[in-house]
Amino acid sequence: MTGAHENPLGLLPEVLLAGSAVLGLLLGSWLPRARQWAVGALALAACAAGVAAASVAAAGPVTTVFGGAFALDPVTAASRIVILAGTLAVLGLSFPALRGDARESEYYVLVQLAALGALMTAGAQDLLLLAAGYLLAGIPAYALVGFRKDGPGTEGALKYYVLGALLGVLILTGIVILYAAGGATSYRVLGEAFRDAPAALVAAGAAGLLAGLLFKAGGVPAHFWVPDAVQGGAPPVAALLTTLPKTGALAALFRLGGQVFADAALPWSALVAVLAAASMTLGNLGAFFQQDVKRLLAYSTISQVGYLLMPVAVAGRSDLARQALLYYLAAYAVTNLGAFAVVCALPRARGLDDCRGLAGRRPLLAACLVVCLLGLVGTPPTAVFLGKLEAFGAALDGGYAWLAVLAAVNTVASLFYYLRWIVPAVSSSGPASRSPDGGSRTARAVAYAATAVSLGLGVAGGPVLDAVASPAGR
Amino acid sequence: MLTALVFVPAAVALPLFALPRRTPASVVRWVWVVVCAFELALVVTLWAGYETTGGLQYEQRARWIPGAGVGYHVGVDGLSLPLLALTCLLFLACALYSLRETRRVRELAALFLFLETTCLGLFAALDLILFFVFFDLSIVAMYFVIAGWGHRQAGRAALKFFLYTFTGSLALLLGFIGLYLAAAPHTFDMVELTERNPLAGRAAYGAVVLLAIGVGLAVKTPTVPFHTWLPPAHVEAPAAGSAILAGVLLKMGTYGFLRIAMPMLPGSWRRWALALVVVGVLSVLHGALVALAQTDLKRMVAYTSVNHMGYVVVAVGAAAATAGTSAQARSLAVTGAVTQMVSHGLLTGALFLLCGVLYERGRTYDMASYSGVAAVAPVFAALTGVAAFASLGLPGFSGFVAEFQIFTGSLGPRPVATSLAVLGILLTAGLFLRALRQVLMGPLRLPDGPGTPRAFPDIRAHEALAVVPLLGMAVVLGVAPRFLLDVVEPASRTVLELLAR
Numbered sequence: 017m018t019g020a021h022e023n024p025l026g027l028l029p030e031v032l033l034a035g036s037a038v039l040g041l042l043l044g045s046w047l048p049r050a051r052q053w054a055v056g057a058l059a060l061a062a063c064a065a066g067v068a069a070a071s072v073a074a075a076g077p078v079t080t081v082f083g084g085a086f087a088l089d090p091v092t093a094a095s096r097i098v099i100l101a102g103t104l105a106v107l108g109l110s111f112p113a114l115r116g117d118a119r120e121s122e123y124y125v126l127v128q129l130a131a132l133g134a135l136m137t138a139g140a141q142d143l144l145l146l147a148a149g150y151l152l153a154g155i156p157a158y159a160l161v162g163f164r165k166d167g168p169g170t171e172g173a174l175k176y177y178v179l180g181a182l183l184g185v186l187i188l189t190g191i192v193i194l195y196a197a198g199g200a201t202s203y204r205v206l207g208e209a210f211r212d213a214p215a216a217l218v219a220a221g222a223a224g225l226l227a228g229l230l231f232k233a234g235g236v237p238a239h240f241w242v243p244d245a246v247q248g249g250a251p252p253v254a255a256l257l258t259t260l261p262k263t264g265a266l267a268a269l270f271r272l273g274g275q276v277f278a279d280a281a282l283p284w285s286a287l288v289a290v291l292a293a294a295s296m297t298l299g300n301l302g303a304f305f306q307q308d309v310k311r312l313l314a315y316s317t318i319s320q321v322g323y324l325l326m327p328v329a330v331a332g333r334s335d336l337a338r339q340a341l342l343y344y345l346a347a348y349a350v351t352n353l354g355a356f357a358v359v360c361a362l363p364r365a366r367g368l369d370d371c372r373g374l375a376g377r378r379p380l381l382a383a384c385l386v387v388c389l390l391g392l393v394g395t396p397p398t399a400v401f402l403g404k405l406e407a408f409g410a411a412l413d414g415g416y417a418w419l420a421v422l423a424a425v426n427t428v429a430s431l432f433y434y435l436r437w438i439v440p441a442v443s444s445s446g447p448a449s450r451s452p453d454g455g456s457r458t459a460r461a462v463a464y465a466a467t468a469v470s471l472g473l474g475v476a477g478g479p480v481l482d483a484v485a486s487p488a489g490r
Numbered sequence: 491m492l493t494a495l496v497f498v499p500a501a502v503a504l505p506l507f508a509l510p511r512r513t514p515a516s517v518v519r520w521v522w523v524v525v526c527a528f529e530l531a532l533v534v535t536l537w538a539g540y541e542t543t544g545g546l547q548y549e550q551r552a553r554w555i556p557g558a559g560v561g562y563h564v565g566v567d568g569l570s571l572p573l574l575a576l577t578c579l580l581f582l583a584c585a586l587y588s589l590r591e592t593r594r595v596r597e598l599a600a601l602f603l604f605l606e607t608t609c610l611g612l613f614a615a616l617d618l619i620l621f622f623v624f625f626d627l628s629i630v631a632m633y634f635v636i637a638g639w640g641h642r643q644a645g646r647a648a649l650k651f652f653l654y655t656f657t658g659s660l661a662l663l664l665g666f667i668g669l670y671l672a673a674a675p676h677t678f679d680m681v682e683l684t685e686r687n688p689l690a691g692r693a694a695y696g697a698v699v700l701l702a703i704g705v706g707l708a709v710k711t712p713t714v715p716f717h718t719w720l721p722p723a724h725v726e727a728p729a730a731g732s733a734i735l736a737g738v739l740l741k742m743g744t745y746g747f748l749r750i751a752m753p754m755l756p757g758s759w760r761r762w763a764l765a766l767v768v769v770g771v772l773s774v775l776h777g778a779l780v781a782l783a784q785t786d787l788k789r790m791v792a793y794t795s796v797n798h799m800g801y802v803v804v805a806v807g808a809a810a811a812t813a814g815t816s817a818q819a820r821s822l823a824v825t826g827a828v829t830q831m832v833s834h835g836l837l838t839g840a841l842f843l844l845c846g847v848l849y850e851r852g853r854t855y856d857m858a859s860y861s862g863v864a865a866v867a868p869v870f871a872a873l874t875g876v877a878a879f880a881s882l883g884l885p886g887f888s889g890f891v892a893e894f895q896i897f898t899g900s901l902g903p904r905p906v907a908t909s910l911a912v913l914g915i916l917l918t919a920g921l922f923l924r925a926l927r928q929v930l931m932g933p934l935r936l937p938d939g940p941g942t943p944r945a946f947p948d949i950r951a952h953e954a955l956a957v958v959p960l961l962g963m964a965v966v967l968g969v970a971p972r973f974l975l976d977v978v979e980p981a982s983r984t985v986l987e988l989l990a991r
Binding site for chain 2 (some may be wrong): 292379390395396397401405409412420421424425427428432435441442443477478481482
């Protein structure tokens with residue numbers, strides 16, 4: 017690594033997003049309230065441009081920039097596209113609800129900063145950058161959860177913040193310990209240094225790091241904030257929380273497993289496998305008898321993290337791991353966003369029973385709900401099916417047959433609670449259709465689009481899978 | 491052409507939703523019937539152009555998801571062609587039967603057309619993931635049919651059906667991934683996997699994969715002890731749904747044994763075939779004995795399905811024994827298994843539709859509530875009698891041809907098991923005769939609960955149009971089965987050659 021390769025164009029999507037956030041903050045201070053939507057439009061444009069830039073950059077060579085602190089490889093490319101496209105969807109969902117809000121522009125800025133944090137986490141090749149990404153992804157998200165200043169939101173934000181602060185300290189401690197053990201913060205150096213570093217020191221540092229990133233991902237044992245924050249926050253915020261930081265954190269975990277701890281005297285992959293098992297199982301158990309749609313989705317995302325951790329556990333042990341993780345991430349993000357978009361489109365439906373008779377009132381929306389929920393189960397031909405197929409394959413290939421079997425059992429179990437939602441929605445015998453559901457056209461459009469992409473990714477996933485699998489570099 | 495056969499129903503199902511809401515239901519019904527008739531015509535054309543000794547035909551390949559080793563690959567041979575034809579015939583029968591359906595016809599028609607695509611796709615698939623996709627989608631579609639148009643307890647029954655078969659499908663998926671990882675380079679293509687026999691000489695790995703695939707298919711078949719989802723699902727499902735579930739969906743399990751498990755895991759199959767024979771015999775006897783104890787007509791028919799599918803399992807298990815029997819006998823067992831699948835599809839389909847006819851008039855399946863129905867509905871009684879006798883294996887019907895082949899082929903390799911299984915025929919004969927006597931003979935008595943019409947009109951035109959062709963086909967197969975056997979026999983010899991590797 018020459019160190020001289022410090023071309024800011026390498027970070028174009030991140031720079032665009034940061035620039036748009038700062039510009040948005042300034043603009044918001046001067047624009048009259050009725051025209052604050054311009055900040056949102058700017059954010060949309062930045063995200064769209066970022067997706068384009070990331071797609072172009074994805075074709076470039078595998079390299080690192082800024083002194084080896086940030087990787088430009090398929091993992092970064094895929095995470096960038098997923099995060100930025102997810103941000104686009106979240107912004108789209110937020111628009112109608114926020115029109116004319118007193119703090120409209122602040123909201124957009126916070127969303128962009130949270131997304132930027134997730135981007136930094138995903139691409140970080142250096143522990144210090146990882147810590148910065150962690151904080152950047154976290155702090156705006158705390159504010160977003162409590163943005164409505166209502167009871168549940170404040171409670172959720174407080175829980176999220178306290179747990180985040182605690183685990184933020186843990187991750188920093190972990191980084192300090194790893195620095196002490198390896199004498200550097202760059203992944204490349206650490207990977208070699210850990211071959212003969214004191215095992216206890218490395219283990220302690222890895223535990224802190226793992227705890228912090230699992231908090232971001234919303235996985236067991238740092239998942240306690242997820243149900244409250246998701247239920248308390250506005251639906252678009254919930255969609256953001258369960259999609260963007262997860263993507264960044266899982267990509268970061270994948271890098272750590274494949275590079276930093278690959279040769280260390282540490283049962284890293286077994287540990288991640290156990291946590292994956294715990295996450296999918298506990299998430300499912302929690303979801304079983306939920307009545308609130310957002311809470312149910314929150315627990316379902318915890319279990320999804322479990323499946324997503326399967327390829328992370330076999331990082332470096334199976335050639336299938338990377339494509340499985342990246343494909344599953346994209347599939348999960350779009351399907352999960354679709355499900356939350358349906359929630360946004362039905363603002364009055366809090367409980368599962370409120371959705372009764374949806375098929376009669378809004379057949380297309382009901383179809384979206386069915387496709388997204390069955391998609392989250394992993395029914396073909398949706399995208400998550402292909403993701404699960406790859407993830408199971410990676411786990412079996414990496415020697416974790418028990419994990420794949422457990423994941424299959426959990427998948428069946430998850431079917432039960434998704435069906436508890438699907439059945440009332442498609443049943444005709446509802447109460448005579450009350451007042452219209454409300455909900456904006458934009459939310460419905462996002463739901464349709466996400467569902468279409470989810471199906472499209474499943475049916476025609478070949479090129480995408482090739483794209484995330486092609487370049488050999490890890 | 492095969493692709494068209496598979497996807498035309500689904501392609502029609504989608505625009506059905508685009509029709510304006512006020513479209514009269516009759517338009518939808520006739521679209522449904524016409525599409526099914528078109529499909530049947532298409533499959534007859536396929537059959538006419540099929541060369542009996544030509545192996546796989548009408549093959550089509552396309553790149554689909556090469557990164558995951560998945561391709562679009564379809565084709566037909568002697569194992570799948572009869573089942574494709576059966577599927578088209580049964581779906582047409584169900585469409586005709588539902589001509590009087592009034593509840594949400596548009597959705598029902600769309601679901602059935604979609605279901606037809608999944609069933610045809612499964613039998614035509616030559617790629618494990620394609621097979622799995624259709625396998626899973628058939629479960630989803632059938633779930634909505636049961637839950638949406640079933641009887642009182644349909645929600646619970648449908649959930650049970652979904653959970654059981656979905657568990658099975660995931661076991662199947664794990665098994666498929668096991669096969670995929672064993673092959674070098676990794677692939678899900680059935681033809682390639684069959685040629686390469688990737689698990690030869692890896693006994694433990696092969697056993698685990700076979701266990702996963704076997705459990706997955708056994709749940710679907712269903713065999714003892716995985717059959718408990720079947721009776722509630724059948725009892726609560728609407729008549730047309732039951733007919734498809736028993737007639738087509740159950741065949742997916744046994745077809746999977748013949749198409750996937752036997753040719754791709756020959757070593758493990760030979761080693762563990764005895765277990766399968768035991769499971770098959772248990773299914774035969776358990777299904778028959780429990781059916782004997784039923785008072786609910788539809789539940790009884792459901793248990794006879796367990797019994798009949800048990801014969802198929804016995805046959806495919808017995809065919810694996812290599813020592814001391816001629817290849818001809820074993821080939822007879824495999825041919826019998828395929829014939830039994832077709833025969834069972836026709837007869838059980840007809841029986842379930844007749845159960846639906848009975849329910850529509852009396853609003854109950856309880857046999858004790860009926861008596862002497864033959865006096866008021868002679869045609870219905872005659873058809874039910876014919877279906878029941880055919881189902882218990884009377885010569886002259888397809889069931890006899892199938893079961894005779896199975897027993898002749900299996901007696902040499904597995905004499906004890908086969909003799910036990912023959913007992914199943916006796917039991918089914920007893921239970922069908924008892925049911926016929928109860929419902930059709932004796933003094934006239936009809937259920938009169940609140941809301942049931944007193945009159946018991948005889949079978950109507952659309953019901954007869956649905957049932958008679960099925961029974962007619964069963965007679966044709968019973969009298970002149972050559973045209974079917976000519977297609978099946980070369981394929982079953984191929985399976986045995988692959989199995990002997």
